[in-house]
Amino acid sequence: MGYLRNHLATVVTSCFAVFLTGMYFYMPPILHQLLLVSIIVTWFLVVVCYLAQKSVDWTKKYGVHEHSHVEHGLSHPHEEKKVD
DSSP states (O other): OOGGGGTHHHHHHHHHHHHHHHHHTTSOGGGHHHHHHHHHHHHHHHHHHHHHHHHHHHHHHHSOOOOOSTTTTOSSTTOOOOOO
16 A cells, blocks of 8 residues: 555645745745745645545556456457357
8 A cells, every 4th residue: 555545745745835835924025926836836736646646546446457368268358259
């Protein structure tokens, strides 16, 4: 499953976004516009990372599984059994 259930990228990006959000209140007003843009972008990245990982988790849980065609007596996936 990995560290933090594979949400390590989301956690790291969230920590950076929280840091930037906190720095907004300590920096001089001349940097507020730059920090505001950076904060919006990093929180957007947090959402994208979270949704991407949830999508991967869902597809691995409910995705199409490869079946062995040898156990069904088929040599090719699209080949049908012939009835004699």
